[in-house]
Amino acid sequence: MSTENITLYTSSECPFCHRVELALAETGQQHRRQEISLASKPEWYTSQVNTLGKVPTLAYGGPEVPADQPSSESVKINESLILLDFVNDIDPEHRLLPKDPVQRVRVRAFIDAVGAISSVFYGSIIKGEDPHRILTGIESVQKHLSPTSKYAVGDEFTLADASVLPFFARAEASFKHDAGLYPSGTGVKLWESLQNDEKFAPFRRYYDTLKQRESFKKTFDEEWTRQYYVKRFNLTDRGQKL
Ligand SMILES: N[C@@H](CCC(=O)N[C@@H](CS)C(=O)NCC(=O)O)C(=O)O
Incomplete structure (x- = not known):
């Protein structure tokens, strides 16, 4: 399991976010979940996390900070299918992809x-x-x-x-x-x-x-x-x- 700080910015209604939530749950990866209201997105989200204003985004690494005060040192990763691969990559057992x-x-x-x-x-x-x-x-x-x-x-x-x-x-x-x-x-x-x-x-x-x-x-x-x-x-x- 990765020991880096991980925050998933997500919305319960979003199926793309749900993909990532499933992968994190399947690998048992520790992370913080931050719900983003798509109907009233916070300013800090669009300015500091995802300038496109979309979810999901996963912030990886950097110091431990409150989810609404994201660090510029964390890497912000978008796109659910890219994130699925990423979650598998940080799992030491890489259990979400077959070896063959x-x-x-x-x-x-x-x-x-x-x-x-x-x-x-x-x-x-x-x-x-x-x-x-x-x-x-x-x-x-x-x-x-x-x-x-x-x-x-x-x-x-x-x-x-x-x-x-x-x-x-x-x-x-x-x-x-x-x-x-x-x-x-x-x-x-x-x-x-x-x-x-x-x-x-x-x-x-x-x-x-x-x-x-x-x-x-x-x-x-x-x-x-x-x-x-x-x-x-x-x-x-x-x-x-x-
Ligand atoms: N291709 C993106 C699609 C993400 C996406 O479209 N998310 C929607 C929510 S389901 C969103 O953030 N929409 C912005 C909005 O509603 O303002 C992915 O796979 O992550």
């Missing part, structure tokens, strides 16, 4: 396929686009799963799993309750087909396995996320627009 180069390639290919889910997810819940395109993304992710492996690549949890799980979890929190800006009813319908269609049996098995991880239970609250969507999109509790 071919398996590592499989992790990379899986992460690449996850891009098709993340973009559609945001388009549907925030911009109101038809969420059914996410099924195509899930099908292409499924193609990477093997019925004989527990996780995305082999029987150990890797960066591939950390990259997709935040999106599956938020898809469930949104679609199951129709909590998003897509047309009313489409979320519930989509979630039903993911639950019942034989075609999505590999997704169900895989997602159920991921949900058992302690790292996931520690870092995700479905009800909080659902309520966040209801409030953010001005919906009734049943997903109807107000």
Whole structure:
């Protein structure tokens, strides 16, 4: 475990941040968690931590300082996929990537396929686009799963799993309750087909396995996320627009 000071600037609603939180929890890396409100970002965050005003950012090294008084001596690292690699690199056991180069390639290919889910997810819940395109993304992710492996690549949890799980979890929190800006009813319908269609049996098995991880239970609250969507999109509790 790295003994450097680590602060993760994160927002509970953000799936990109959640990727990093999962990796830190999986490796048991000591760190401080600092919640950033995206609705009212503090000035010190945009001026001293991330000038783009995005989360996640991880501050690594430097002296121990309060999270809202970041040190210029710490390195500030952005981008969730870069951070996943970084968290694996500072873990002495490097347990989030397989040793075998071919398996590592499989992790990379899986992460690449996850891009098709993340973009559609945001388009549907925030911009109101038809969420059914996410099924195509899930099908292409499924193609990477093997019925004989527990996780995305082999029987150990890797960066591939950390990259997709935040999106599956938020898809469930949104679609199951129709909590998003897509047309009313489409979320519930989509979630039903993911639950019942034989075609999505590999997704169900895989997602159920991921949900058992302690790292996931520690870092995700479905009800909080659902309520966040209801409030953010001005919906009734049943997903109807107000
Ligand atoms: N490509 C970035 C995306 C990060 C991102 O878009 N984060 C969103 C929150 S989910 C953000 O910070 N948005 C800025 C804002 O809402 O003001 C990553 O993978 O880390």
